[in-house]
Amino acid sequence: MANQERIIPSAASIAPWLSVSSAAKALEFYKAAFGAAELYRLEEEEGRPLIAELAVGGASFWVQEDSESRGAGGSGGGPVRMILTVNDPDGMHRQALMAGANEIMPVGEGHGWRIGRIADPFGYHWEIGCRLE
Template identity: 35%
Template sequence: MTQYSTGLIPHMTINDNNAKAAIDFYKKAFGAEEVGRHDAEDGKRLMHAHIKVNDHDVFLMDAFPEHGSPNTSPAGIMLALRVDDPDKWWERATKAGATVLAPLDDQFWGDRWGLLADPYGHHWSISAPAKK
């Protein structure tokens, strides 16, 4: 049986039956580790997938409008990656196809921070304390 961390686990819905492709993207962009996946009965969609990003649990699934999980654009949530080397993480993510929304730079609040969008519309910030 899979063990999950305690606390809050992001659970993303991926539109247009792209959850399997999203897992591949997260592996390339964020070094995600796939823990497990469960196909839906239709064989086309993922009912549930579990990955780890930066050693933290993330769940994802395809949309299931017939069960109350419709295709909707992600809004109002940003997944914040606090990492050891933001430049390394940034380069890997952009090379994998993430779109830059705010460039990685030293910010007034003391972090090196930038904002990306994945191909599925989810926003990811990458940050660490800025080196002085």
């Protein structure tokens, strides 16, 4: 590897991309559950969203319409689990449940975190928590 230069980007990020069976319903859910802001949207001619970028605080993720989507309950999901780090995990957890999420684990403390887990209506699991000091 002598004389080879490594390119190191000055800024990089990784954003999850979720395939769901109904992007319109997913966008509504994530906005209601997490207060997500829509940053970008690509629509079909009929106005249905195909792809959208959402952000919760400074953390962004993508949602894609995928009629072939299969996972938990045949409605998306799969092996990806999200972690959403927020200042008030109890409040965000309650908000997600009120928006239609299912509780997998109530918010509690362990391993230096206050954290709980929900499953969204599309089969994805979201850990919602904050580090304890």
